[in-house]
Amino acid sequence: MSIKVKIYLSYVGIILFIFIVFVILFYAWFEKNLIDQMKEDNLRFARLIEFVVTSQNKNTVNLKPFESYFESLESKILQDYIVIVSRDGAIEYSNKELDVEARVKIMKLFDENKDAQYGFEIGSIREKPCLFTIYGGKSKSVFVIIITDLARVLNFERRFFLLILQTAGLSCLFAATIAIFISRRMIGGLLRLKEAIEQASQMRFNKKVEVTSKDEIGLIATEFNRLIEKIDEYNQAQIRFLQNISHELKTPLTSVRGYAEMLEEGILDKSKMESAADKIIWHVDRLKSLINQIIDLTKIESIENYFNFEKSVLEEVIFEAILENEGYLLSKTVDIEFAPQTRTYVLCDKHRLKEAFSNIISNCIKYANNKVTIEIKSEKDEFEVTIEDDGEGFLQGEIDKIFERFYKGKRGESGLGLSIAKAIFDKHGFMIEAENKISKGARFKIKGKIYKEQ
Known part of the structure; x- marks a missing residue:
């Protein structure tokens, strides 16, 4: 069952249930x-009848005024039978002729x-449901019996039902219309999200979900678009990584092969053979270092x-x-200037964190003219390590790339040192950023949380 049908049924089901x-x-x-x-109305009407009857001379009861009064009200009330019974059980008045069944019931x-x-009873006369009301009052001089036809009441009730x-x-019907409108908006967003997921599963990351709603589906679509962007960035980074590593490996391997072929063919004299062997060893060591760095980063x-x-x-x-x-x-x-006056505790892998700082310091030494300066500042629960040199600083547009894999500066080697350092800092929850000093030189800032005993 599709979500659209479920939405229709849920809306209609909720309305029906309510x-x-x-x-x-x-x-x-x-x-x-x-x-x-009806019981309250019958009691009030019975009291009125009792008052009319008892206010007359008891020796000569004249019901004509009562009959004319009742006839003026007859069109406004639901009562069918109004019967007056004397204290000894004789029927003294009835607005309608009573058959045997009615008399027996009365x-x-x-x-x-x-x-x-007074009293009430629900029964029937001639198979018609009726409400029987008997009122004697406190004096019980006469009893007023009112028989109300409930069929008209029940008929009114059925009409109302x-x-x-x-x-x-x-x-x-109205709920179904609203459900159709809402579901189309919801399902439309989900279908577009489904198409984008299918495209992503085929490694096509250019499909974004166009959802303008601000509900949960809109939030999911927004997060999905962000995820696609991150995956696309990672995919492009992996492609660049493979291209760079193939280039980095191809160059020394080509050199090693060339020297090996010359040695095999014997076209080099003894002095050049020693030089070729040294270069082969140098290239192999460089390859080994590069491979170790790649493995370490992975x-x-x-x-x-x-x-x-x-x-x-x-x-x-x-x-x-x-x-x-x-x-x-x-x-x-x-020279390196580093004279800390504090002891800052951090939660870390000491060997890996040392490697990260070593890579940053080595990079600063490479480009420094005379001095590298290291400072540590602490404020509340955070620390900040500043490592800077007095060299030429970063070139324009270089700061955003220096932590990328295989990106080499002017005198870079493998292009992995700063990438490894950043990866280590990230795993520690530390943040690293680079900038040019106002004066000459480059600066690295590493920020993180100070460790405190719980």
């Missing part, structure tokens, strides 16, 4: 209250209620439990990263 419950409750309430109202009702002030059913039918990004987090002192991690680059510093005659 109306059925309403009709059942209202029908029972209406009938009870209508009969209760006498039975009189015998059962003559000791009460049919009116409610017609209203329910029109309401269901593990960082894909293996869930690759990191072993523990409480560490950030200053100590940076000191160890500086020591790893000590030989590079000496060869470049570059």
Whole structure:
């Protein structure tokens, strides 16, 4: 069953359920209250009749004034029979001729209620449902018996019930119309979302969902479009990654093959053979380093439990990263300024975080003229590490690319060092950004949360 049909049925079903419950409750309430109202009206009318009768001379009861008074009201009331019975059980007046069945019923009702002030009973005369009301009052000088035909009341009730059913039918039709309108808007968005998913499953990420609604479907469509954009970016990044890695691997392999062929053919003298062997070793080492970096980056990004987090002192991690680059510093005659006055605790994988800082420091050493400066600042629950050099800084448009895989600067090698550093920082929940200093040089900022014991 489609969602459209489910929406139709749910709307109509809800309306029908509400109306059925309403009709059942209202029908029972209406009938009870209508009969209760008839009982009250009959009692008031019986008191009026009793007053008219008892106000006359008891020795000579004249019912003509009562008959004329009753005839003036007859068109306004529902009563069928009005009967006056004396205290001894004699019928003194009836507005209609009573047959045997009616007389028997009246006498039975009189015998059962003559000791009460008033009473009610629902029965039938000539197979017609009736409400019997007997009123004797406190004096019980006369008893007024009113027989009301309930058939007219029930007929009115049935008409009212049919009116409610017609209203329910029109309401269901109206609800179905609204359901069609709403479902078309909902289903339209879902169908467009389905088409976009089918396109994405075929690796086509140019299909976006055009949904203008602000409901949950619109929110899902918006998030889906964002997801498609991210997947497309990732897909393009993977394509560039494969292109770059193939280029990075092809160049040294071509050189190694060329030197190997020359060695095999013996066209090199001894001095050139040694040089060729050294270059083969250099290219192999470079390939090995490149492959290790690629493997390392893949593990960082894909293996869930690759990191072993523990409480560490950030200053100590940076000191160890500086020591790893000590030989590079000496060869470049570059100084590092780092004199922390605090102990900042972080939750980290000490080995991996040291690697990330080492890559950033190494990059700064490469482009520095004389000095690399490292500072740590703490404010409330956050820290900020600043690593900067006094070199030429980043070229225009370069800052947005430096963390991309295989992007090389002016003197870059593999183009993976900063990518690995960013991936490690991301896994720690730290943020890294790069910028040019106002004065000459480049600056890296690493921000994160300070670890505090729970």
